[in-house]
Amino acid sequence: MVEKIKCTIVGSGNIGTDLMYKLLRSEVLEPAIMVGIDPASSGLALAKKQGLKIIDNGVEGLAEFKNDSAIIFEATSANAHIKNAPIFKEWGKKVVDLTPAAVGPFLIPAVNLELLESANVDNVNMVTCGGQATVPIVRAISNVIPVEYAEIVSSVSGKSAGPGTRQNIDEFTETTAHALREIGRAKQSKTIIILNPADPPILMRNTVYVKISEYSEKIYSEIGESLNNMVEILQSYVPGYRLKSQPVMKKNLITIQIEVEGMGDFLPKYAGNLDIITAAAVKTAEMMAQQMSMEEC
Amino acid sequence: MTKKIIINDVTLRDGMHAISHQYSVGQIAQLTKVLDESGVDIIEATHGDGLGGSSIQYGFSKETEDDIIRTAVENSNNAKVGVLLVPGIGTIDHLKNANQLGAQTVRVATHCSEADVSKQHIQAGVKLGMDTVGFLMMSHRTSPENLLEEAKKMESYGAQTIYVVDSAGALTMEGVRRRIRLFKENLTSAKVGFHAHNNLSLGVANSIVAIEEGADRIDASLAGMGAGAGNASLEQLVAVMNKLDIQHSVDLYKTMDAADYLMKPMMKRPVQIDRLSLMLGYTGVYSSFLLFAERAGEEYGVDARDILVKLAEMNAVGGQEDWIIGVAQELAKQKV
Numbered sequence: 163m164v165e166k167i168k169c170t171i172v173g174s175g176n177i178g179t180d181l182m183y184k185l186l187r188s189e190v191l192e193p194a195i196m197v198g199i200d201p202a203s204s205g206l207a208l209a210k211k212q213g214l215k216i217i218d219n220g221v222e223g224l225a226e227f228k229n230d231s232a233i234i235f236e237a238t239s240a241n242a243h244i245k246n247a248p249i250f251k252e253w254g255k256k257v258v259d260l261t262p263a264a265v266g267p268f269l270i271p272a273v274n275l276e277l278l279e280s281a282n283v284d285n286v287n288m289v290t291c292g293g294q295a296t297v298p299i300v301r302a303i304s305n306v307i308p309v310e311y312a313e314i315v316s317s318v319s320g321k322s323a324g325p326g327t328r329q330n331i332d333e334f335t336e337t338t339a340h341a342l343r344e345i346g347r348a349k350q351s352k353t354i355i356i357l358n359p360a361d362p363p364i365l366m367r368n369t370v371y372v373k374i375s376e377y378s379e380k381i382y383s384e385i386g387e388s389l390n391n392m393v394e395i396l397q398s399y400v401p402g403y404r405l406k407s408q409p410v411m412k413k414n415l416i417t418i419q420i421e422v423e424g425m426g427d428f429l430p431k432y433a434g435n436l437d438i439i440t441a442a443a444v445k446t447a448e449m450m451a452q453q454m455s456m457e458e459c
Numbered sequence: 460m461t462k463k464i465i466i467n468d469v470t471l472r473d474g475m476h477a478i479s480h481q482y483s484v485g486q487i488a489q490l491t492k493v494l495d496e497s498g499v500d501i502i503e504a505t506h507g508d509g510l511g512g513s514s515i516q517y518g519f520s521k522e523t524e525d526d527i528i529r530t531a532v533e534n535s536n537n538a539k540v541g542v543l544l545v546p547g548i549g550t551i552d553h554l555k556n557a558n559q560l561g562a563q564t565v566r567v568a569t570h571c572s573e574a575d576v577s578k579q580h581i582q583a584g585v586k587l588g589m590d591t592v593g594f595l596m597m598s599h600r601t602s603p604e605n606l607l608e609e610a611k612k613m614e615s616y617g618a619q620t621i622y623v624v625d626s627a628g629a630l631t632m633e634g635v636r637r638r639i640r641l642f643k644e645n646l647t648s649a650k651v652g653f654h655a656h657n658n659l660s661l662g663v664a665n666s667i668v669a670i671e672e673g674a675d676r677i678d679a680s681l682a683g684m685g686a687g688a689g690n691a692s693l694e695q696l697v698a699v700m701n702k703l704d705i706q707h708s709v710d711l712y713k714t715m716d717a718a719d720y721l722m723k724p725m726m727k728r729p730v731q732i733d734r735l736s737l738m739l740g741y742t743g744v745y746s747s748f749l750l751f752a753e754r755a756g757e758e759y760g761v762d763a764r765d766i767l768v769k770l771a772e773m774n775a776v777g778g779q780e781d782w783i784i785g786v787a788q789e790l791a792k793q794k795v
Contacts (some may be wrong), residue, residue, distance in 0.1 A: 311515075315516050315779075317779060328576045328578075329575070331579075332551055332552075332579065335550060354514065354548050355547040356547055356778045358779070367782075410784070415515070419781070419785055
């Protein structure tokens with residue numbers, strides 16, 4: 163049996179805790195350490211229960227145990243990761259960054275997992291939850307026909323948006339819009355995020371509007387096929403990902419509505435926004451782990 | 460009453476919804492001039508959904524954001540020019556740009572229960588030296604007590620004025636009274652404002668109730684030009700304030716003339732209480748959904764009122780225009 167690659171989760175909030183549950187199910191990864199800054203945090207308590215090593219004084223405290231894991235997940239805030247990234251680099255760790263810091267290149271497993279094959283990539287950025295849900299859709303269309311403009315509207319339940327998201331809402335919109343251009347290959351882009359406090363909470367909903375350079379029945383049918391393929395790839399690592407209705411294609415405007423139901427690992431199923439980014443991070447780290455085992459052979 | 464009420468005109472911002480964001484710079488210049496001459500204190504001018512609002516989701520503006528703000532600034536001698544900023548739609552970079560173009564007031568808007576997303580933006584407004592206002596939309600959706608807690612957050616971030624915003628025109632007089640009274644009794648130093656929609660024909664009445672409870676700022680627009688059945692109409696509000704001896708700086712005749720001779724001829728769809736705008740107030744749905752629901756109803760052959768009822772059931776909040784088509788599609792499916 164191949165030994166699992168050990169991982170550290172930095173951040174004990176919603177994202178970090180959800181990530182832990184997903185890593186516990188992985189066949190190649192093992193969550194070994196969780197780092198927090200609040201000894202009373204419920205995330206750390208849950209991690210302890212699952213047998214992880216707990217560090218409650220931040221990355222400072224992790225230094226002593228830096229050799230106990232090979233992959234670090236950053237699930238704190240953009241500002242924190244900007245400070246932590248050089249430290250992790252010095253330690254020679256592979257880093258999966260779930261904040262909108264974008265220190266490393268964007269990685270969306272459904273689109274550019276091959277980025278990891280490049281030897282010098284040791285820190286990758288998971289964009290945002292909205293980006294993980296919508297950028298692949300835009301890319302599926304730009305694979306068929308040039309995209310002049312992509313606009314996405316992400317609605318998430320108020321309960322699933324923790325303080326990190328709420329205090330960095332500009333970073334969310336700017337990072338997502340950037341990824342729509344860089345990875346989605348739209349010439350121009352815009353992102354809108356809406357927090358909906360409805361109770362019972364809403365499932366994560368995304369609307370993607372794409373303006374294409376030209377249109378015909380043939381182009382529409384190719385886009386339809388490309389979208390179906392992309393949704394299948396996404397569903398392979400985010401089972402609750404689905405189109406809410408058939409794509410609407412009118413002249414050069416394509417409108418796609420997506421719903422993401424979570425797996426209910428930490429927060430209930432409405433928090434699909436949490437799942438899609440943690441699932442993408444696990445998928446990415448599993449690929450990193452496979453490469454590490456190959457290098458050892 | 461001796462206190463002078465500050466009038467924040469929204470003809471050029473909320474009014475944008477009623478014209479699908481299609482004011483030309485010529486119209487913006489004309490409207491700004493007459494509003495400034497009439498004596499209003501603040502003229503808000505941006506896309507209806509605020510800075511960065513020009514989009515497929517809400518409709519593209521005819522003019523660029525820069526041209527809208529610049530035109531208002533250039534044509535206003537006395538009134539301050541204001542902008543609306545909804546975090547999640549617009550960003551602090553948009554705000555800095557607006558401030559450089561000459562905007563002096565910013566209203567940072569969130570849904571009534573989500574004030575904590577406004578922290579960075581309110582702090583940015585204060586840091587820029589702007590007159591910074593917290594704007595709690597859809598205030599009918601939460602209790603007066605909860606609304607006060609959200610207002611306190613905005614005050615703690617540095618907002619100098621906090622608004623009760625009746626985005627759906629769904630509040631009746633007692634609802635306005637309780638909310639404004641709680642704000643006045645419990646906020647430390649922040650001034651209090653009220654923004655009405657006339658969907659239940661209470662725009663002016665609710666604004667007067669707010670003033671009776673001590674509100675310092677009131678929103679209004681020429682001929683009520685705004686989303687849904689419009690806002691409190693400026694000329695009607697001024698007439699009533701005059702009769703009640705409430706102090707303000709606005710000239711009645713000038714606003715009457717501007718409403719009838721300039722504003723009304725510009726309207727594409729009459730801003731009025733009709734079956735749809737009444738339904739907005741009745742069900743408590745965000746007023747700018749009006750034109751979107753009307754179009755979706757026609758396109759999918761369903762009663763737009765049913766769309767609004769469904770959106771109210773789903774608890775759609777301001778800005779969720781993308782839900783409307785989905786609801787219309789579902790209703791059409793059920794009909795078959």
